[in-house]
Structures are given as structure tokens and as C-alpha cells.
Amino acid sequence: MxxxxxxxxxxxxxxxxxxxxxxxxxxxxxxxxxxxxxxxxxxxxxxxxxxxxxxxxxxxxxxxxxxxxxxxxxxxxxxxxxxxxxxxxxGNGFPIEKIEGRDILIVAGGLGLAPLRSLIKYVNNERKRYRRFILLIGARRPADILFKEEVTKWDEDPGIETHIIVDAAEPPWNKNVGVITGLFKYIDIDPLKTVAAIVGPPVMYRFVIRELLAKGIFEGNIFLDLERRMRCGLGKCGHCQINGIYLCQNGPVLSYLEAKKLQEAL
Ligand SMILES: Cc1cc2nc3c(=O)[nH]c(=O)nc-3n(C[C@H](O)[C@H](O)[C@H](O)COP(=O)(O)OP(=O)(O)OC[C@H]3O[C@@H](n4cnc5c(N)ncnc54)[C@H](O)[C@@H]3O)c2cc1C
CATH class of the missing domain: 2.40.30.10 (Translation factors)
Known part of the structure; x- marks a missing residue:
């Protein structure tokens, strides 16, 4: 078009x-x-x-x-x-029907905030349909935080529990410093009611998933956006195919339960 x-x-x-x-x-x-x-x-x-x-x-x-x-x-x-x-x-997009009436925990690392911004703004616009809304945002430096004005608004919004962390910072930065998993100590979640969405650099997934599992969230309620190399978007070229799954169509959003099965099949 x-x-x-x-x-x-x-x-x-x-x-x-x-x-x-x-x-x-x-x-x-x-x-x-x-x-x-x-x-x-x-x-x-x-x-x-x-x-x-x-x-x-x-x-x-x-x-x-x-x-x-x-x-x-x-x-x-x-x-x-x-x-x-x-x-x-x-792609399939985020399963928004699955989070209706649930607590939602969003974990965005670096450029991962780009796709997650669509979900954050969607949930915020439809706020009454969801319970708790927890947002964890990580970036390398304060200057690398995407959508700073919006992040500040989310941080000030009493309806969103926002925590922000950067890998390295100098004054006047007065928020957290460290990797994104350092934010998990601030959040107390009800694992049976929580659905999590994670997007970030590949290295982040393993450590964030470990934290989420330790908090007792079911593997099927942890959703990852797997931005693998893709070409056609139509499930034809096979570029993003793993074991019969075409990530451009059946993904890029998969539950950890599904993603784990794919990894085991590789
Ligand atoms: C579902 C999905 C969503 C995405 N969303 C976004 C988004 O919102 N914003 C965004 O900025 N990006 C996004 N990306 C990533 C983006 O599509 C890739 O970075 C894409 O490769 C950029 O295309 P390009 O032509 O600019 O880069 P390319 O020219 O393809 O190069 C990309 C990188 O790969 C390296 N590279 C290229 N060819 C080779 C090679 N033969 N061997 C080794 N390395 C090579 C380059 O040096 C460079 O670092 C998304 C990807 C997917 C799959």
C-alpha cells in the first residue's frame, strides 16, 4: 500500500x-x-x-x-x-482477550518499548477492563529512554505502577540504576491473576523469565515478542520458520510455554 x-x-x-x-x-x-x-x-x-x-x-x-x-x-x-x-x-499481536480482567505486568527493555507502547497505550485507554497495571522499563542510559514525556506521564499516573531503571547514570538521575531484573524486588504480584508481556534485547529474556517464574507466574501467562529475521510476512518464504511455526504469522508474540517447546525442538 x-x-x-x-x-x-x-x-x-x-x-x-x-x-x-x-x-x-x-x-x-x-x-x-x-x-x-x-x-x-x-x-x-x-x-x-x-x-x-x-x-x-x-x-x-x-x-x-x-x-x-x-x-x-x-x-x-x-x-x-x-x-x-x-x-x-x-503477525498475531498480543492476546488482549486473555488479559481482560487480569493484572498486567509489562517489562520493556530498550527498543522493546517500541512495540509495547501500542499495548501500554491500549491498556491505558481501556483501563477499566483491567486490574493492576505494572510497568517496568529499562534502558542503557537516561538519554536512551524512548518516549520520555509519555514515560514521565505513566510514572506520575496513580493508575500505573511504573518502575524505571538504567544500566548507568550520573546526577541528576534519581531513579534506579542497574539491570531490569533489579526492579523485581519492588513488585509484589498475585501470580494466579497476572499476565506478563516482555520485549527487549535477547539477553534480557532469560533473566526476566527466571524472575517471573520465581514469582510463580504460569508459563502460559508469560508472553514474549520474538523479533526474528522475517521477510515476506505471509508465511511463504520460510525465513522465520521454526519447526512448522511461521513466526511472522503464528508470532511474533508467543507464550513462554510455546517458545520453550520451539527451543526444545531446535
Ligand atoms: C517483527 C519485527 C518487528 C520489528 N520492529 C522493529 C521496530 O519497531 N523498530 C526497529 O527499529 N526495528 C524493528 N525490527 C528490527 C528490524 O526489522 C531489523 O533491524 C531490520 O534488519 C532492519 O533492516 P535494515 O535493512 O535497516 O537492516 P539490515 O541492512 O538488514 O541490517 C540489520 C543489521 O544486521 C546486520 N546485517 C545485515 N546483513 C548481515 C549479514 N549478512 N550478516 C550479518 N549481519 C548482517 C547489519 O550490520 C545490521 O546490524 C523488527 C523486527 C521484527 C522481525
């Missing part, structure tokens, strides 16, 4: 937030944690998560992009009114 860049904002020194409007004027109708495949003529394609929630104005989507290679580098050179291609939305 041809689309137009209608906004570009630098969110950190490495990431930009793009507001994109489809040229056919249609609503993209996505679920939190689904992704699109962005193409730029003469450059190529790459999967990018939709960072905006489905409950915001459906006419535009927001994509938070870190410049790491060909496509993302070309995106960082885009300006308002430039044209790109959008395919999607793809």
Missing part, C-alpha cells in the same frame, strides 16, 4: 518516530504488537512494529525506528511528504 510520511520526530539520538498515513485513507486496523513491512523503492524492506495503539486515530500509524542498516538508515533520511510502501498488519 502506498503511504506518506506525515510526521518525523527524533526520540533519542538513535531512534526516530514516524507518523505514516496510508494513501487510500483507510484505517490499518491492527492489534497491539503487530508489525508492518516497510519498503522504500530501490532500497528494500524490513519489518517494523506498530508503536501506536489501535484505539488512537486509526488513520495514521506510528513507527519507532532505530537506524541499523539499509532500510532503517534510508528511513532516517525521510522527511514529511516522502512516500514509502506499507504491507500488513502482520
Amino acid at each position: 502506498p503511504a506518506t510520511v506525515v510526521g518525523v520526530r527524533q526520540v533519542t539520538d538513535k531512534e526516530k518516530l514516524f507518523t505514516i498515513s496510508l494513501d487510500n485513507g483507510k484505517n490499518i486496523k491492527h492489534r497491539p504488537c503487530q508489525f508492518v513491512i516497510v519498503s522504500i523503492s530501490g532500497v528494500g524492506e524490513a519489518p517494523i512494529s506498530i508503536s501506536s495503539p489501535p484505539t488512537d486515530s486509526g488513520k495514521v500509524i506510528e513507527l519507532c525506528v532505530r537506524s541499523v542498516g539499509n532500510l532503517t538508515g534510508a528511513m532516517h533520511r525521510l522527511s514529511v511528504n516522502d512516500k514509502i510502501g506499507i504491507r500488513g498488519p502482520f
Whole structure:
């Protein structure tokens, strides 16, 4: 689908937030944690998560992009009114029906806040349908925290139990310093009522999952966003296939129970 860049904002020194409007004027109708495949003529394609929630104005989507290679580098050179291609939305997205009436614990590390922002804003917009809302956010340095103004609002919101940590900081930083697992000592959860969503760098998953299991959360109630290399988004090319599962369609969100079975099969 041809689309137009209608906004570009630098969110950190490495990431930009793009507001994109489809040229056919249609609503993209996505679920939190689904992704699109962005193409730029003469450059190529790459999967990018939709960072905006489905409950915001459906006419535009927001994509938070870190410049790491060909496509993302070309995106960082885009300006308002430039044209790109959008395919999607793809993937299963977060199982929002499973969290209705439950306590939700979101663990976002680094760029993981990009896809999780769609879920955080969705839950916040539909707050009455959920019980406790706990948000753990980690970044390397204070300057690397994505969506700082929104994070500050979530932190000040009495309806969200927000804890923020950075790996390293200097004054005037007055919050936690250390790795994200250091935040688990501050939260007391009811494991039978809690559903957790985790997105972050690969190294984070093992340690966060260990903490969640230690708190007694059922493996089927821990959801991970597995952002493996993907190409077509249609379950055809096999790039993201593991043991009959096409992560571009059956994922990228899997419960830890499902993800563990895949890992055992490898
Ligand atoms: C479901 C999903 C959602 C995603 N959401 C986001 C998002 O919201 N925001 C975001 O910024 N990113 C996101 N990504 C990651 C993004 O798609 C990748 O970083 C993608 O590779 C970027 O494409 P590129 O053309 O810019 O980079 P590429 O040119 O493909 O390079 C990416 C990285 O891989 C390295 N690389 C490239 N080719 C090779 C090779 N042959 N061997 C070894 N290393 C190589 C490059 O040096 C670079 O570090 C997502 C990925 C998935 C699967």
C-alpha cells in the first residue's frame, strides 16, 4: 500500500518516530504488537512494529525506528511528504482477550518499548477492563529512554505502577540504576491473576523469565515478542520458520510455554 510520511520526530539520538498515513485513507486496523513491512523503492524492506495503539486515530500509524542498516538508515533520511510502501498488519499481536480482567505486568527493555507502547497505550485507554497495571522499563542510559514525556506521564499516573531503571547514570538521575531484573524486588504480584508481556534485547529474556517464574507466574501467562529475521510476512518464504511455526504469522508474540517447546525442538 502506498503511504506518506506525515510526521518525523527524533526520540533519542538513535531512534526516530514516524507518523505514516496510508494513501487510500483507510484505517490499518491492527492489534497491539503487530508489525508492518516497510519498503522504500530501490532500497528494500524490513519489518517494523506498530508503536501506536489501535484505539488512537486509526488513520495514521506510528513507527519507532532505530537506524541499523539499509532500510532503517534510508528511513532516517525521510522527511514529511516522502512516500514509502506499507504491507500488513502482520503477525498475531498480543492476546488482549486473555488479559481482560487480569493484572498486567509489562517489562520493556530498550527498543522493546517500541512495540509495547501500542499495548501500554491500549491498556491505558481501556483501563477499566483491567486490574493492576505494572510497568517496568529499562534502558542503557537516561538519554536512551524512548518516549520520555509519555514515560514521565505513566510514572506520575496513580493508575500505573511504573518502575524505571538504567544500566548507568550520573546526577541528576534519581531513579534506579542497574539491570531490569533489579526492579523485581519492588513488585509484589498475585501470580494466579497476572499476565506478563516482555520485549527487549535477547539477553534480557532469560533473566526476566527466571524472575517471573520465581514469582510463580504460569508459563502460559508469560508472553514474549520474538523479533526474528522475517521477510515476506505471509508465511511463504520460510525465513522465520521454526519447526512448522511461521513466526511472522503464528508470532511474533508467543507464550513462554510455546517458545520453550520451539527451543526444545531446535
Ligand atoms: C517483527 C519485527 C518487528 C520489528 N520492529 C522493529 C521496530 O519497531 N523498530 C526497529 O527499529 N526495528 C524493528 N525490527 C528490527 C528490524 O526489522 C531489523 O533491524 C531490520 O534488519 C532492519 O533492516 P535494515 O535493512 O535497516 O537492516 P539490515 O541492512 O538488514 O541490517 C540489520 C543489521 O544486521 C546486520 N546485517 C545485515 N546483513 C548481515 C549479514 N549478512 N550478516 C550479518 N549481519 C548482517 C547489519 O550490520 C545490521 O546490524 C523488527 C523486527 C521484527 C522481525
